[in-house]
Amino acid sequence: MRIALIEPDTRHAKLVTRLIFAGGHVCQHFTASAPFFNQAADQFFDLLITESWAGDHSAEDVIAHARSILPSLPVIVLMSEPRESQIVAALHAGADDCLIKPVRGPEMLARVDALLRRAGLRRPQNRRRDVIRGYAFDAGNLAVTFGSHTVTLTPKEFRFALLLFSNLSRPVSRAHILETVWARRRDVKSRTVDTHASRVRSKLQLRPERGYSLTPLYGFGYQLDAFPADAAVEAVAASG
Missing domain, CATH: 3.40.50.2300 (Response regulator)
Structure with a gap:
């Protein structure tokens, strides 16, 4: 929900x-x-x-x-x-x-x-589906659909991606990521979090030309931002 x-x-x-x-x-x-x-x-x-x-x-x-x-x-x-x-x-x-x-x-x-x-809004737990900014998250199949693409993620990638989209334009700390994605395990290496962030960015095409930017925040965590269509075009032009 x-x-x-x-x-x-x-x-x-x-x-x-x-x-x-x-x-x-x-x-x-x-x-x-x-x-x-x-x-x-x-x-x-x-x-x-x-x-x-x-x-x-x-x-x-x-x-x-x-x-x-x-x-x-x-x-x-x-x-x-x-x-x-x-x-x-x-x-x-x-x-x-x-x-x-x-x-x-x-x-x-x-x-x-x-x-x-x-309120009549109960959904079976393994069939939950959430749509955020054009990205549909299917928890039952660990799949994300956007545009004409459907991508299957690992459980940790799915939780990571949903956490980022649930906090659009807000910084998400590594501590919060570890608690949500790795069930509060503190022995997870920093590069493991970075690897999962890179995979989520790649699989979900979180790039400026698609109106998204996934940014590492040094010493803190990550932040996912969404841009209006005109801002995305400008970002691509500037990078070129």
Whole structure:
């Protein structure tokens, strides 16, 4: 499932994003509601998780606006030490559930799955398919389809690629990559991560002429960026 997370607290957002990804979902993080609304106008999300204060608007306002763009969108509101009146206000505003911060992993994933199940959005785990920026990820077959191409990846390459696409235009640390792709193993050599990044770049044709750039961030990790069509043309011309 594609889940949108509006959370100004980036440290807590990293925790929630990792949990959601571990639960078999794609999570796109926003630090405020405005960029989320811009994305929601062109992309579909199965669930919205928002902080009670979404950086620029209250959750009550965010829910109303989100539902005007994506009718019947399920919403979970995150709250820090909430009073009963705050929970009641969020539920009356249309929230489907509320979670207390910091979230507890198993409880959060159980509530997410229960909410998606009630909304009729449950998919068999081995048939999950996510489409991000024209790239369709088929978890059941470890295959990625883009344009007229379908490429089969290894399990680690698939998890690596999906992690990068789930964090478009955001740096992904090596620690996060190791936790997600190699199940928190710390004995993985640095060049092993680099080799997998190179294979993902090659197999998925993540090149400027296709509108993508996968960049190693020295001493940190990797970042995948997507460019508009005109910017991609300019990048190719500049490289030539």
